Amino acid sequence: MKAKIKVTLKTGVLDPQGKAIEGALGHLGFDGVGEVRQGKYFEVELAETDHAKAKEQVKAMCEKLIANTVIENYDIELA
């Protein structure tokens, strides 16, 4: 099974990267670009075949390592 994880900054947390990209898109002439937020994306191959168990396992990975839950949220999709 493969887990696809999106890690995004919590609302209100400053995102300097997103801001810089927003500025650059403007300079490149893209109109109508509002806020840009940057996050991370992970794909993790799992041996686990049980959906529920895999979800639990990936959740634990996110809490313990993959996301910094002080400032980030995560979202797991299993495929």
Next chain:
Amino acid sequence: MKAKIKVTLKTGVLDPQGKAIEGALGHLGFDGVGEVRQGKYFEVELAETDHAKAKEQVKAMCEKLIANTVIENYDIELA
């Protein structure tokens, strides 16, 4: 409209961050973890309301700035 963009490394491109996470998950005692790949994730607010036009615009953003197409692929989702 909001564009959600995933940028991932092309197959075969070395991913030291993914490798490090893979190792760390092992140390943390997670079993059955195969390859881990790290990518980036972006959310871009758009003024454009037309789906097709928005897609075109975001594609251009990815080609011109957001992804380095020498080593990265991108995937756009509009919401």
Next chain:
Amino acid sequence: MKSAVVVFPGINRERDMMLALETVTGSKPVSVWHTETELPKVDLVVVPGGFSYGDYLRCGAIAARSPIMQDIRAKALKGLKVLGVCNGFQIITEAGLLPGVLVRNKDLRFVCRQVKLKVENNQTFFTNRMQKGAIVSCPVAHGEGNYICDAETLKRLEAENRVVFRYAEGTNPNGALNDIAGIMNESGSVIGMMPHPENMIEPLHGRTDCRPLFESLLAA
């Protein structure tokens, strides 16, 4: 020898570079702001080190798309000498002036230390005062200096003698392919390197190994 040093927001080694250029070549470089669209008439353009745009998105990515880079690209194709150091190397690579990509150091940490550089090609505008195969000390200071490219490109770089500097004696600080520390384009007009020769040119720096690199500019 007239030179220009390009400054983007977030670049921070422009003073070091200007000091080195002035100290060794005897003439003061002009500073060019990134929003300008045309370079002044110079013999050499240097894109210095630093963290242009905070290294956000990818190192050098945002700077590579700024107005001045268009003119640099156009003139480099016509033979204008361009030197990119550290972030400058990342910028000109992102701008397509050199092949490949610089990614995160293998151990994921920023590293500032002295390495040994082997001069692989001494027929360039930045190495002509050096012996081929000479080994010099030079500092590095970067978090993303791990040079990678596809197998085809690597083969060409090596075959065409376009690897200008290689990390010697197991001092590769970042995991770069084939220990590549610096490369040039096909015509030799553009050189990019990760190490900071500008920080090793006077006794205060502990050694002066990199002074001849700058002296090479006078001969070129």
Next chain:
Amino acid sequence: MTLAHDTKITPDLVKSHGLKPDEYERFVKLLGREPTITELGICSAMWNEHCSYKSSKKWLKTMPTKGARVIQGPGENAGVIDIGDGDAIVFKMESHNHPSFIEPYQGAATGVGGILRDVFTMGARPIAAMNALRFGEPAHPKTRHLVAGVVHGVGGYGNSFGVPTIGGEVNFHARYNGNILVNAMAVGLARADSIFYSKAKGVGLPVVYLGAKTGRDGIHGATMASAEFDDKAEEKRPTVQVGDPFTEKCLLEACLELMASGAVIAIQDMGAAGLTSSAVEMGAKGDLGIELDLDKVPCRETGMTAYEMMLSESQERMLMVLDPSREKEAEAIFHKWGLDFAIVGKTTDTLRFVIKHKGQVMADLPIKQMGDEAPEYDRPWVAPKLQPVLTNAPAPGDLKAAILKIVGSPDMCSRRWVWEQYDSLIGSNTAQIPGGDAGVVRIRGKKAIAVSTDVTPRYVEADPFEGGKQAVAECWRNLTATGADPIAITDNLNFGNPERPEIMGQFVHAIKGLSEACNVLAFPIVSGNVSLYNETNGQGILPTPAIGGIGLIPDVDLMATIAFKNADDVILQVGGHGTHLGQSIYLREVLGKEEGAPPPVDLALEKTNGDFVRGLIRAGHVSAVHDVSDGGLGLAVIEMAMASGLGASLVLLTHEQLFGEDQARYVITASPAQAAAITAAAAKAGVALEQVGTVTAEPTLKIASGPSISVADLRIAHEGWFPAYMSGEL
């Protein structure tokens, strides 16, 4: 709305704002009415320990702050000293302890950002940074993660901003398990005649907001937790401050450009308590009122209330009073650097701090009282219990094993893993990178400054007075060992809960010790920071008054370094043989005990010996110099050998002589011919000096008939611990 303007002020709300009932009463009396919620927030920010120094002020006032070279002592964003030729050094140290424990990367990064801003706010370009770090014991489950995050954060911010980080300290001790210390120091260079201050001048002048936009970062946690939230509470919870070194670098360049233009009348960075403390300080210092219109404040989030804007700790922001005729010019400079520039208010002659938002007055406070007249306490304190002088510490069973153990111990091993993550070279002026006694950066020509941060917390714990003296003395000694003239210091006083008399006693005694050392060594304190309440579950940290010192080197060509230079040079010890093993590294690492009195500090002797060594360095008579501190003579010699690759052959030495941590001592090397002259000079100057060995071409440490250890083995032990620990192998 989170806290509506008409929120009723309850005792709970007051308490959650950290105000004691009597403090609140004082505030109400001052106003002559109940405060609004915004006013309560402002008061809590201004009167908390961090901003008001209410527990420490009484004692801080007793510290020596004057000297011939002092241009600006404590009370401004940073201290300023004169280093001749019209040059001034601007420097300060500040803690970011708690935020770094919560989020090590961002906490450390914003700590570095904050102190850099303090320095460039005064018109100085930062030329060096230092960081003094204390972590819990290595075996504690959080330690590794905290070390990794903090070091990454310090480097992440400083490297990107573009300042060389040239030194610092790292210690591990169980007493920091729940309370790490992250103290960052910044040093800047300015012209002595163009220093910028925070004191506002002139009525009716524009107050300008500069830099990054305001978000809900760092708004006081306790306050938010107990406030009445609506269903969006989760979304509005206080957020960690995130550093943006890129914006700060742009802010630096924009500020320096604007300052050079002559348009700046007063400037203040927004640090803790952001807009509130910066505005109040500018007004209170200048005897002016300030009126702010929050509708003009650049915000990055929607729906921010006056309360939130006033308490936000978003980073990379400044407040400035501007010459109105230069407004357009100023704005153009800031826009060039991609920064926000907004006129958000004006100075008034009312001495009131008035906040308007959406046409409504949200706060109207007496500005002087909020700033200069915060409560001040004379907290009860008791004299610290001292430990008896340790009388017997046995010799090691296996001297070689003992040496290798010490060399590779967490507190004594190489910090290379740490400082290689810091750019120590940017600026092209670094003459000494980390690894020696002090970092050294060139100013121009041959003039340079040396910078060192020091404190030995275990000494301060055992005897706060002697430990306080020792921190200053060691800093002075480290600067001296490079050949520098120590000029002035900044401090960062990290202690536990001052409401406990024993802790307050540590604080008082440490300050007395620091002060005495500063007086005798003519080494005044020109800036500093106090961090109290570093405590978990009633257990305080080791008292840690970190000292950051600056010394002047007139001729950098004569600077001394610790590495041996030539085989056959004579190794001389200045200051007499070691005798004192109480609280020593040897005692802790080899005998497993932390006890006894710390080594006493004879300040007159410090001065005599230091001046003697500095004289030798300046005369070019010595080839290498190292001070003797943790680990004693033995470790000093070993560090000199490891730095060079040469070896040393030592005379017969007892374990007290090898590992004693007696103060006021140095190891120097000189050619045999020079050595004779030096010996004679020492006798004349009344300085104790003896030959303890010679430098050898063979890279081995030999101790008379005792063990011999190859420098390679010493290096393996010394360099090994940190990388192994951080990779999880230990």
